[in-house]
Amino acid sequence: MPLLKIARMGHPVLLRRCEPVPDPGAPGIRQLVANMIQTMEDAPGVGLAAPQVHVPLRLFVFRVPGERREKDPDDRPVGPTVLINPELELLSEERVVGWEGCLSIPGMRAGVPRAPRVRYRGMDCDGNVLEREATGFHARVVQHEYDHLDGILYTMRMTDFRLFGFNEELNRVAAAQAVAAEAQAAAAEPQSTIAEARL
Ligand code: NI
Numbered sequence: 001m002p003l004l005k006i007a008r009m010g011h012p013v014l015l016r017r018c019e020p021v022p023d024p025g026a027p028g029i030r031q032l033v034a035n036m037i038q039t040m041e042d043a044p045g046v047g048l049a050a051p052q053v054h055v056p057l058r059l060f061v062f063r064v065p066g067e068r069r070e071k072d073p074d075d076r077p078v079g080p081t082v083l084i085n086p087e088l089e090l091l092s093e094e095r096v097v098g099w100e101g102c103l104s105i106p107g108m109r110a111g112v113p114r115a116p117r118v119r120y121r122g123m124d125c126d127g128n129v130l131e132r133e134a135t136g137f138h139a140r141v142v143q144h145e146y147d148h149l150d151g152i153l154y155t156m157r158m159t160d161f162r163l164f165g166f167n168e169e170l171n172r173v174a175a176a177q178a179v180a181a182e183a184q185a186a187a188a189e190p191q192s193t194i195a196e197a198r199l
Contacts, residue, residue, distance in 0.1 A: 002035060003035070003038060003039050003042055004035050004036065004053040004054075005054070005101050006039070006043075006048075006052055006053060006104060007051070007052055007053070007054055007104055008104050008105070008106065009102075009104050009105045009153060009155070011054075011104075013051050013054050013056055014051055014052065014104055014148070014151065014153060015153075016051070016151050016161065017149070017150050018050065018051055018056045018057050018058045018148075018149045018150075019056060019057055019058065019060055019152050020057075020058050020085050021057050021058060021084050021085055024059075024084040024085065024123045024124070024125060024140045025125060025126065025127055026179070028124045029059070029084070029125060031165075032050070032053075032055060032059075032094045033059070033061060033082045033125055035036050035053075035120060036048050036050070036053060036061045036146040037061050037082075039053065039056045039079045040061055040062075040063070040080070040103075041063075043103050044187055045061075045101075045103045045199060046062060046063055046064065046065065046199055047060060047061065047141050047142055047144060047145040047199035048060065048061050048062075048103060048145075048199075049145045049148030049149060050149075051053045051148055051149065052148060052151060054102050054105060057084075058084070058085050058149045059080070059082060059084040059085070059087065059122075059149075060082065060083055060086070060145035060146070060149065061080060061081065061082050061083075062078075062080075062081055062083075062141045062142065062145055062149065062199070063078055063079060063080045063081065064077055064078035064141065065077060066077065068136075068148065071137070072137055073080070074135040074136035074137075074138075075119065075135075075136045075138055075169065076138070078137035078138060081124075081130070082122075082124050082125065082172075083120065083122030083123070083124075083130065083142075083145075084122055084123040084124065084165045085123055086120055086121060086122035086142075086146060086149070087119065087120065087121045087122065088118060088119075088120045088142065088143065088146045089118060089119045089120070090115040090117075090118055090143075091115065091117040091118055091119055091133070092116055092117045093113045093115075094115065094116055095113035095114060095115060095116075096114060096115075096116045097111045097112065097113050097159075097160070097163065098111065098112065098114065098137075098140055099111055099163075099170075100144055100154050100199060101113075101141065101167070101199065102144070102154055102199050103199065104151065104153065105154070105155070107110040107166055107167055107168070108164070108165065108166055108167065109164075109165070109170060110154060110155065110158055110161075110163055110164040110165070111158070111160060111163030111164070111180070111183065112140075112144075112158055113157065113159055114139065114140045114143045114144075114156045114157075115134060115139065115143065116136065116139060117133065117134070117135050117139055118134055118139045118141050118143060119131070119132070119133045119134075120132060120146070125144075135162075139164055141199055142187070144199040145159075145199060152199075153178060160183050161180070162179060162183050163179065163180065163183050165179070
């Protein structure tokens with residue numbers, strides 16, 4: 001199976017509202033999903049939406065790796081999952097800031113506010129409906145990928161541009177902590193949590 005080319009920020013396919021998938025069981029969709037999962041795992045990333053591989057349809061794949069559990073006890077590992085024509089409901093007014101990356105914005109990450117709890121629903125390639133409530137990192141991943149289907153990148157959700165940088169710089173742990181602490185001190189919400197993801 002081929003690895004798919006990933007569109008980077010600046011390509012117009014990332015800014016459009018995607019069309020519903022007319023037939024989730026079509027062989028072409030099954031093949032696309034298989035290639036997207038392989039591309040996501042190869043990157044490596046934890047989520048990939050169809051517009052990121054130049055296909056403006058409403059579907060994405062994601063996973064929650066096992067190691068997330070150590071960082072957030074709410075996060076159960078989730079294997080590679082596809083959601084076709086998904087619906088998303090935010091179950092909280094609260095917003096929690098966590099680190100996100102995006103395969104379309106390579107080498108960078110940012111602190112992005114997201115709802116800590118969501119409900120989502122979507123179909124797989126066999127026509128099964130998947131409906132779940134998710135919290136923590138799982139909820140963050142789904143919100144990030146769902147946004148891609150509406151042409152929204154994480155940069156368009158950011159509220160504090162000091163929490164935006166190159167991974168190489170932010171990976172110097174002390175520097176990242178200093179930036180986060182400074183931003184938290186300045187922000188009205190001291191409850192911000194820092195997670196990390198490439199989506
Ligand atoms: Ni992304």
